[in-house]
Amino acid sequence: MMVVAACVGREQEIATILARSHAARRTEFMMIIGERGIGKSTLLTHLANRHNESADTARTLYAQASASDHQSAGGVLRQLTQSSDASRAALADVLGDLDAPTLITIDDAEFVDEESMQTLLAVIREQRDRPTLVVMSMTPSTIGRPPGLLADELRLRGIAAPAVAELAAQRGIVLHPAMLESLTRHTGGNPRHIVSLLDELPAGTWSRTGIALPAPSYLVDDVRTRLHKCSAPARALVESLMIVDEGEPLSTAVTLAGLDAPLAALDEAGDSGLITLGAALTPADAQPRPTDPLIRAAVLEIMGMEAVGAAHRRAAELVSDPARRMHHQVSATPTTDSELANDLDDLARRRSADGAWAEAAGLFRQAARLTSDPVPRDTRVTLAVDALLAAGDCVGAAALVPLVESLRETPLRNATLAYLAILRGRAAEARVRLDRAWDIVNFDREPDIAALIAQRYVLHNLVRCQGDELVEWADRAITMAGSQSPAGVEAAVIRGLGLAWSGRPAEATAEYADLTDRIRFGAQAQRATMGRGWLQLGLDDVGAARSNLETAVSMATLGGSTRISLWALAWLARTQFLTGDWESALHNVEQGRALARSSGIELASPLLNWTATAIHSLRGDWPDAELSVADAATSVGDYEIMRIPELLARAQIAEAAADYEKVRRILEPLVTMAADVPGLAEPGWWPWVDVLANALVIGGELESADALLTPYETLAEQRGHRSASARLKYARGRYLGAIGDIHQAKRAFSEALELLDGLPLRYDRARVNFAYGQTLRRAGKRRAADAVIGTARELFVSLGATTYVERCERELKAGGLNVSRGERGDVELTPQEEAVTALVARGLSNREVAAELFISPKTVQYHLTRIYAKLGVRSRSELAALRRPSTAE
Template sequence: MVTSECVGRERELSELQARFDTSTGPDLVLVRGEAGIGKTTLLARLTRLHQDRRDTGRTLWAQAAPWETANAGGILGQLIQDAGPSGDTDPVDVLGTLLDEVEPTLIVIDDAEHADAESLQSLISLTRTHRSLRFLIVAAMTHATMPLADLLTDQIHLTGLDTTAVAELAATRGLALHPTMVDILTRHTGGNPRAVIALFDELPSSVWSSAHQELPAPSYVVDDIRARLAACSAPARSLVEALAILDDADTLDTAVTLAEIDVDPLSAMDEALASGLVVDPVGLTPAETQPHLADSMVQTAILEVMGVRAVGDAHRRAASIVTDPARRLHHQVAATPTADPALADDLDRLAQQRGAEGAWAEAAELFRQAGRLTADPLLHDVRVTKAADALLAAGDCVGAGALVPLVESLRETPMRNATLAYLAILRGRSAEARVRLDRAWSIVNFEREPDTAAVIAQRYVLHNLVRCQGSELVQWADRAIAMAGSQSPAGIEAAAIRGLGLAWSGHPDEAVAEYTSLTDRIKFGAQAQRATMGRGWLELGLDDVDAARSHLETAVSMANLGGSRRISLWALGWLARVQFLTGDWDPALLSVEQGRAIARTSGIELATPLLNWTATQIHSLRGNWDDAERSIAEASTGIGDYEIMRIPAVLARAHLAEAAADYGKVRRTLEPLVHMAQDVPALAEPGWWPWVDVLANALVVDGHLDAADNLLSSYEDRIAERGHRSAGARVKYARGRLLGATGDINAARRTFDEALELLDGLPLRYDLARVNFAYGQTLRRAGKRRAADAVIGTAREIYLSLGATTYVERCERELKAGGLTTSRVDPDRVGLTPQEEAVTALVARGLSNREVAAELYISPKTVQYHLTRIYAKLGLRSRSELAASLR
């Protein structure tokens, strides 16, 4: 029996175990999957788990073989062999004696497609004639050739392992895979464990530490393909080999021409399909036929069987057939093993063209190939550097990072420093990026290298973007555009960011006009993704929430049209914020997970704190404290020194503390932002980072009223000048809290009403709930219980719709403390007032007087007063006795 590690099958194991545990009689389930997918390993793991349990019956195992299919009763014989000789006794009756009505039995049949029909029929009959016995039959099958597959509707289909499981499988064999190689290996093998393990065994360990390595097919696949090709006729084999050379997008006509099939190509096509090497999922008629090879491993195995010389000849012929310039160059490169200056120049020109269109991933590969074919050392260095730079533009920090040792070994040039600065920016290393940019700017020759100077200026734009510096961003964007022109890649990227700098500099109307013009001018291609994402980010900051959602969703979807993963990552980060504010919290968490996946595979660290801020806020508001803490830990791991990383990390910690009603911690966490805002324009401009109201609220609750007043006063005039509605509502929320705390309830009510009026028409459900909750607490503290109930009831309904259980519970405590709603009083504590009941419940949970005060929005002295009365009424002397009385 196979006993190798069972990785990535937790869901299937849980499903089978659940079937076993809940079964009250006979049950039968079929496990299906391609060869090598791990069926035997899954069954072995299931068997071990069954045998390790004490509350189960026997485990019976059988494995069929092709040569035993005609052996009537063979599988039954394997299952009952431990029962001793059966003589003339019916094997089904013997099997029945091994089963039990109390302790369930597990019956496992591997490779069931080879099992004899008599055994299978007997087992199925057993499930119908022994209904009082508890047993589960699990049969594994690759090909649905037996009646068993048709009889069973309960089937589990095993698919390939995901990247996490592949990495885990590598770890079990002592291998550490480069993140990019995990993705490459998973795609190449389809996650088939047998293929993955075979490549681990057959390739040197150095392969797995590289970032970009083409993988061969496992030897067993090559042997199988060689046999299948040998069985094909000459035309069919030629067609299969032609498809291995061409791209999937090439037509059948191109493949037939390359295969040099002059007569009856459809017969060759039918034979190729019958071999299993070629698939055509959509071709129902000759006109619709779009054949391609079954998978990546089949293609690499065919190329290995063909041999290097034949592959080279085929690529040269393909270069003369295909019409697309990029594909023609691809075939020429594949057929050229040594330096070729003319071909390298062609590749370089096409790479620059693709870069100008924003197709940076394609440009990176073209630059890399151009460097390989370049004999001149200086020109080779330039092209290698451009390849790394293009990978960064595409959002592949991992791939670019693999080239860093090579780039760093090259002679110093402005472009080399600009590329290394680019990588430092995406990794969140502000100091390193500034040093490299300053060095690049100091040595560039503006007359001879205007394009390079423009690239450096555009990197300064990025540097100031993530520093949240508005004026400096605009200045560098203007330099980049002036040097390279508005139509150049550097100019377009600078323009796609410039509007944010304008908004942070206090010119939001100019920013809106600039983005409107830019997106009207650039409507297609990868560059449009940059402009669309920037516009969505701006609209979120300016309260145009619906438009922000539309543009950010568009930017995310444009990744499938040749966009950059870097831009998709930012689009997902800000889309998650939109979804959080509008109350679409489940989609927000999905956006966070998609963004985290891109961040992990790309190596871009800049946006991780932004993603984790949203996740922390949602989890803490829903009371999922462990998940919130994990998000905080992720946000704090390896935080760089850029403001766009530091600010959301601080906000995440503050929101977690606020959800826990630890307002002292909220204050201590956010107070550094007061000083940071003096040097960071985006932090001081309303609408971009919601922190002023959170800090002011904490100051009020913590009793620092003058500090709260000073903080709010320093921002209220600017918010009013900008006319920013949500920021205005937030500071009025905090101002209302402050006015209520000072006893001016009439001014507080006017202020809260103004906040709600500002939010009217904006789809900001979280802010609406937040204002209503604070309004209700303030009214209740002022003795306006009936009015407080109405407002807090509104807050409760919104929080309930969001799933914000943390605040639903607080709303319910407030309503109960108000005394006007129906109270479910414990008969033993009938003498307690609603407020005393609320204090009792919180103290019994272990909260301190200050924490209870923060939860109920009363003073610590009032909490102590209530406790004294509670002890007297209940005849208790301490907090511990109070807690014990409620158990």
């Protein structure tokens, strides 16, 4: 057994190759392509070990070629045969006649000697029908295959941040989340680079943030060697390209390098591997840049501080963009400079006004470094954190929180820390900090700070689902800051939701129409578009909602906010769930989850998990559903916009499992919450009343169901909200059927379906049809019930909701019209008795069977008594044993 270094972050690749090996029915080839240091050797040795462990009869051959093997005839073949015999017969004998999967791994295959390769291919072709997988690793720059060799490729990329954290933990290093992201990005996830930096840099480095990481020493030595091989013009061009920003034209670097004829130098620099020319084929298309961040760091280290500073000063005189000019000036300035700091502060404020918060955050932080006066310095540090939060970078902002908390108390400091608390879902902390900020702000001297605090109250009340308070604070913020200010615009784009939750949906619609016409570009436009999509979803304009939410998601690449992108993804996924596009919904959920993890924003996670839970439970993917609920529970703060979807997700699993008593227990707290939370009580925003009322009816609590439904039915009718009214009529139909008023029940269900007609809400239509059919069957209308449940089944089939497809099929069997006598077995059981038998044999209690079949527990017991007598059994366990073969399906 080979002993190798830990293999971190490669489980998926190893599992993929092992599955390919075990599934092989004949000889197949695979190439593992990856840069040096990416972990090809470690992966192959772990793969060989795992293959050996996977089956006693599996055969694994391993070889690692080297540059010396290239000239040594048969060298790799001797490794494979584990002998001095490099003959064709020796390899054939090693492979033997086993039918078990054989894995042959060859590391650094570019160095395999020709004799070994030709012999290996000849033997394998002779035995091409045996199950063999040949896996060879190569670096991209040396890929060369023997003629006629067809091989699949697996490109080995850098490891992800969690694996980087694991590598650090193995060395006793805990990385700050911001530093973890920086290290992963800086190294491209290359394990060799990561391990080298972890070992070389002082331990204190990893608890800091916002610092530029160097290159590993071995890479610095390699780059120094390559630079020394370059001519003076090529070296000057390489060094200049490390100084100028990526967006600058080539002419800036050429001028900085002092070159008159740059093309020869450009070719030489490209050949050195220190820069990349991309896909350029002509000088006009050339956009050279450093090969990667590590190359840039290595070149700058080799140049030295003095040369780098001088280059930045010269570059500042060449560039025209003010932000880039100041970037070079800052890079060349090691001490404080009040004039430059003031210029940076002014530019940062202009960038903030445009919604370019990430750029503004960097400018504010640089301005703070160059400021000697502690009062403006503290303000600029705080504004840097605030801008990071506005950009949605909670991880980066949190890294600076200890510094901000150490500063003197100011209204801005409290408002910024409240902002972070809001994004992390901490309502109580946010309220305390906002109240304190509002109490100490001077409205005459700090009107902009007062407006900022008011805008934070707007956000606070948004995630509390408070309508009137949201509108009140939005109006204050707009009055104080002006409608065109960043605080005023953000307050305005949220205000419409407050209007809708205050019972003024028409005003909200008009306001968003005006906003999206007025604000067409940048991050503020993303806010307006997302808010409008959220409103439209709540008001049943589903097609327009999807369009606007998709637009808001796409605007993330044009300077949008991570926070707004998260909400757009969450509500877009919800829209896709309701309309039946479940694969797209899950894709957007995963995108949202990844964004939430990288940004540190927790507010939208329960909403994302609610959609995932619904889809998984309806598909019968119970482990995934439970994982989503568990994930939601870990991220739930004390804001209503987090607590509500977490409860709805848990109720969704219980309803899909027909555990209506559990549904009731989960959702009953919402009855009390709705009295104080307008966004929860307004029709169309959170579908909980119908779910709870349905559970109450099935549990026999008819008076409670009626009392719950009545006020919400009145409100939905007043608002003219179609889908909310349809959902309530669905529950009302259940109630009417339960009290025996089948005529009014049929009317309620029919009206629900009419309200849904024309709306693309496939899941809601399926639910209504299913409940309608169950109610008809209970009333003895078997033929009508079959038709309606058949419609429900087709809808559930189209959605992939296997949980309810199976329930529909049981309902159809219980109805008896679609079951032949031969299907009932030797003993004559009625269709209803057959359904009860199947569920009891699965281990369900009488109450659970009653909920599943929409009958009373007493009726279940009546059927069981008859079933026992007919089948000659005396207990549930005997019944289960008798029916075990049929229940296995």
